[in-house]
Amino acid sequence: MTATQVQVRAPGKINLALHVGPPRPDGYHPLATLFQAVSLYEDVLARPSDEITLELRGRGTDLPTDAGNLAVRAAALLRETGGVDRGVHLTITKQVPVAGGMAGGSADAAATLLACDQLWGTGLSREELAELAAELGADVPFALTGMSAMGVGRGDLVTPVMSRGTYHWVLAVQGEGLSTPHVFKTFDELEGYTVPSAAAPGSDHAAPDGAGPRVDPGLLAALLSADPLVLAKHLTNDLQDAALDLRPELGDVLAAADRAGALAAVVSGSGPTVAALALDAPHAASVADVMRAAEVAAEVLTVTGPVPGARVLEHVHGRR
Ligand SMILES: C[C@](O)(CO)[C@H](O)COP(=O)(O)OP(=O)(O)OC[C@H]1O[C@@H](n2ccc(N)nc2=O)[C@H](O)[C@@H]1O
Ligand SMILES: Nc1ncnc2c1ncn2[C@@H]1O[C@H](COP(=O)(O)OP(=O)(O)OP(=O)(O)O)[C@@H](O)[C@H]1O
Numbered sequence: 545m546t547a548t549q550v551q552v553r554a555p556g557k558i559n560l561a562l563h564v565g566p567p568r569p570d571g572y573h574p575l576a577t578l579f580q581a582v583s584l585y586e587d588v589l590a591r592p593s594d595e596i597t598l599e600l601r602g603r604g605t606d607l608p609t610d611a612g613n614l615a616v617r618a619a620a621l622l623r624e625t626g627g628v629d630r631g632v633h634l635t636i637t638k639q640v641p642v643a644g645g646m647a648g649g650s651a652d653a654a655a656t657l658l659a660c661d662q663l664w665g666t667g668l669s670r671e672e673l674a675e676l677a678a679e680l681g682a683d684v685p686f687a688l689t690g691m692s693a694m695g696v697g698r699g700d701l702v703t704p705v706m707s708r709g710t711y712h713w714v715l716a717v718q719g720e721g722l723s724t725p726h727v728f729k730t731f732d733e734l735e736g737y738t739v740p741s742a743a744a745p746g747s748d749h750a751a752p753d754g755a756g757p758r759v760d761p762g763l764l765a766a767l768l769s770a771d772p773l774v775l776a777k778h779l780t781n782d783l784q785d786a787a788l789d790l791r792p793e794l795g796d797v798l799a800a801a802d803r804a805g806a807l808a809a810v811v812s813g814s815g816p817t818v819a820a821l822a823l824d825a826p827h828a829a830s831v832a833d834v835m836r837a838a839e840v841a842a843e844v845l846t847v848t849g850p851v852p853g854a855r856v857l858e859h860v861h862g863r864r
Contacts, residue, residue, distance in 0.1 A: 548861065550590045550662040554655035554687045554854035555581035556640035557647045558713065558812045558819045560775070563757035564782040567732060569742040572682070575699045576757040578767075581690040582713060582849035584639045586651040587857075588615065590659035593633035596620055603638040604648070614680060618653040619660050621676055626666035634659070641843075643721020645787075645813035647683040654687030654854045662859060674702070683813075690853025692767055694759055709770030710848050711821065712828040714806065716797045716841035718816040722790060727814035730786035757782075776807035776821050787815030794818060797840045804834035822846075 557579045565574040596619045598609040611617055619632050634656060640648030657673050660666070668676075670688065677684035682699040692707040732738070763778040788794050794811060797818045801809035805827070806820035820835070822828035828846045836844045 548592065549858070550659045550856060550860075551858040552588045552590070552655040552659040552662075552854055553585050553857050554588070554651035554658075555690055555851050556584040556586070556651055557581050557683070557686060558849065559645075559781060560779055560810075561759055561763050562781045562783060562813065563759065564728075564731060565757045566735070566737045567728075567739045569740050571739050572698045573728060573731075574697065574756045575682075575695060576759045577695045577699055578705065578759050578763055579686045579693050579695055579702075580707075580711070580849040581686075581692075581851045581853060582646075582715075582847040583851050584646065584715070584845065584847050586640055586648060586655055587637040588652060588655035588659050589635040589637075590656070590663045591633045591635075592663065593631040595631040596623070596634075597631070598634045598636065601635065601637045603640070604636075604642045607642065613652075614649040614684075615652040615656040618656040618676075618680055618684075621679060622657055622660045622664070622666060622668075625676060626661075626664060626668070628664045628666060630664060632660055632663060641717045641721065641817055643723065644717060644817040645722065645724075645811065645815045646715075646817055647687060647813065650681050650683035651687040651854070653677065653680045653684045658688070658854045658856065662856060686853070688853050691850040696756070705764060705767060707767040707850055709772075711772055711775065711850075712823070712825055713847050713849065714801070714804075714820040714822060714828050714832045714835060715812075715845045715847060716801070716818040716820070716835055717843040717845060718791070719842035720816075722787060722814055722816045724814040727783055727786050727790065730789050731783055734785055734789060772807055772821055772823055779808045779810040779819075779821065781810050781812075783814055784811040787811045791816050793840070796838075797835075800835050800838040800840045801831070804831040804838070806831050
């Protein structure tokens with residue numbers, strides 16, 4: 545029996561805290577981040593096909609459908625790794641804003657890995673899938689893990705973190721995204737960092753134990769408190785100034801969240817989406833209404849977190 549179609553759902557993310565160190569010789573930055581997966585989803589439907597093909601619905605219908613798309617690269621990587629001689633037709637329904645700092649493309653890649661693994665019967669373990677995920681992008685392993693997790697290294701070394709309660713967020717989504725490499729480059733300029741040459745002393749990535757950015761233990765304790773007022777004190781993002789430098793109007797979004805009574809607000813990842821924390825669902829609805837009226841965003845959405853990582857929603861068996 546072979547699966548005739550597999551439906552997988554993967555979430556977008558918010559970075560509750562994002563600490564960024566100076567660039568490594570490969571241009572990547574060591575990170576320490578606390579991810580929270582939120583209830584804005586990418587749905588990937590995988591059906592048998594001879595080639596790897598892709599169709600996009602919802603957001604992102606302008607995105608490439610060839611190897612320029614991270615989902616197509618994910619399917620190709622699994623096909624090569626698993627020695628598979630078949631293809632897949634992928635239909636992706638996107639809810640996560642494109643280039644919004646919420647890792648929508650990464651969620652597509654994670655969901656595609658899981659869907660193709662089921663469709664083709666490659667039977668990789670979650671650990672093996674996470675290794676492939678890290679080859680595709682720094683945020684892809686977290687989209688497999690979901691819930692709340694710490695990311696170190698390039699952000700791809702992910703460890704689940706305990707969290708109690710449900711947090712209510714208001715997302716201010718911009719019409720035009722920000723390029724992640726551009727935001728990191730601006731971060732380097734603002735910090736006066738240059739990319740070291742591979743030959744430079746200490747540039748072999750072998751950071752001594754304990755070196756590199758770290759997540760504040762207070763944030764881990766805050767997540768156990770289940771109290772949004774406590775969590776609000778710990779939202780932080782080292783890339784926020786770079787995102788504001790590139791998009792000064794994000795200052796108006798943060799100010800509008802404050803005026804609307806949000807407990808705290810932060811740019812998510814490389815931006816430009818701003819995540820504002822609320823007390824509960826009614827408070828989130830009222831903050832969202834005030835932010836909509838302020839006209840500082842193309843869209844204002846309410847979501848909750850944490851939610852699970854990539855998971856199979858439907859798996860239909862039959863003969864091919
Ligand atoms: C900003 C975050 O979303 C925080 O979670 C991630 O760091 C970005 O993750 P991502 O988009 O999956 O990143 P990748 O696709 O691996 O890399 C895109 C680009 O972002 C920059 N990049 C990314 C991750 C990292 N630790 N250091 C970097 O400098 C690099 O310029 C890289 O070429
Ligand atoms: N399936 C995909 N979905 C979205 N973008 C994709 C996809 N495949 C390739 N891309 C390219 O990647 C860019 C950024 O993707 P994405 O939407 O994941 O950004 P992001 O949410 O800012 O990511 P991150 O938070 O991981 O930095 C897009 O502008 C597009 O050029």
